[in-house]
Amino acid sequence: MSQSKFQDLASIYKAHSKWVFNLALHYLWSKEDAEEVTQDVFLKVHHQLSNFRGESQMKTWIYRITVNSSLDFLKAKKRTKRGGGLSFFSLNDDASERQFNHPGVNIEHQEEVEAIMRKIAMLPKKQMESLILHKVEGYSLAETAALMQLSNKTIEGLITKAKKNLKEKLESHQDSDLLISSNWIISNETT
Amino acid sequence: MKQLDQIKGKVASVEVSPFLWTRIQSQLETEEIGNNAYRFKWQLTLIALVVVMINSWGIMVYRRSNNQNANSNASTYISTSTFSMIRYE
Numbered sequence A: 001m002s003q004s005k006f007q008d009l010a011s012i013y014k015a016h017s018k019w020v021f022n023l024a025l026h027y028l029w030s031k032e033d034a035e036e037v038t039q040d041v042f043l044k045v046h047h048q049l050s051n052f053r054g055e056s057q058m059k060t061w062i063y064r065i066t067v068n069s070s071l072d073f074l075k076a077k078k079r080t081k082r083g084g085g086l087s088f089f090s091l092n093d094d095a096s097e098r099q100f101n102h103p104g105v106n107i108e109h110q111e112e113v114e115a116i117m118r119k120i121a122m123l124p125k126k127q128m129e130s131l132i133l134h135k136v137e138g139y140s141l142a143e144t145a146a147l148m149q150l151s152n153k154t155i156e157g158l159i160t161k162a163k164k165n166l167k168e169k170l171e172s173h174q175d176s177d178l179l180i181s182s183n184w185i186i187s188n189e190t191t
Numbered sequence B: 001m002k003q004l005d006q007i008k009g010k011v012a013s014v015e016v017s018p019f020l021w022t023r024i025q026s027q028l029e030t031e032e033i034g035n036n037a038y039r040f041k042w043q044l045t046l047i048a049l050v051v052v053m054i055n056s057w058g059i060m061v062y063r064r065s066n067n068q069n070a071n072s073n074a075s076t077y078i079s080t081s082t083f084s085m086i087r088y089e
Helices: A003-028 A031-051 A058-081 A091-097 A107-121 A125-136 A141-148 A152-190 B002-010 B019-088
Strands: none
Touching (some): A003 A031, A003 A125, A003 B019, A031 A058, A031 B019, A107 A125, A107 A152, A107 B002, A125 A152, A141 A152
């Protein structure tokens, strides 16, 4: 490996590793998985660095690699869980089965954050991306638009749609919780 | 949607493990060793091919010169025997 290429990677890693790792965490909810994806992202950056033409910003380029690697990781994990082979599945049903071990979430907020993150993971890909960047990571609309390489207006539309979908999902979740608890009360009263 | 607006404050940023960079470095070194081994294998194959080619060329040249010698010996034999036959006649 040439020394200059290695030094380039070292400086890129220093500047971008933290946000790459945290972004992967929001998708994968596990420290070990996020570390694996972060490693994979920087190996890809190293291999493709000579092909990077600088047409987009370095951060935008790394962002795209991180999101794609995280989603691919989830698909691969799901496939191995199902015993390999090609199968059609959505990430939606996976979101309700996966364990939530996000190390950045305090125990007191665990339940609440877990419920929202699970619902966010069930949204269509672009809506999920925009919500994670804007609401969870705290990027401004303009920054989110720049990272996703979309216009501000499109991002606004995506976030509005995502919020609406999320509200419906959270309400149905609360309704089903209420239904379960009311059933439990009724069954207890009758016995 | 209050929950969604407050989520940023409830998810803290996590530091990356210092061992991750070491893992990436060792992975790159392993890949480099693999690449070198692959390159070395090809170089060795090329050298072997060149040696085989030189060897076959050498054998060909040797055989051709041997044939020429044999031919010239045969023609010398024919000419001397013809000469002696003529002489005896």
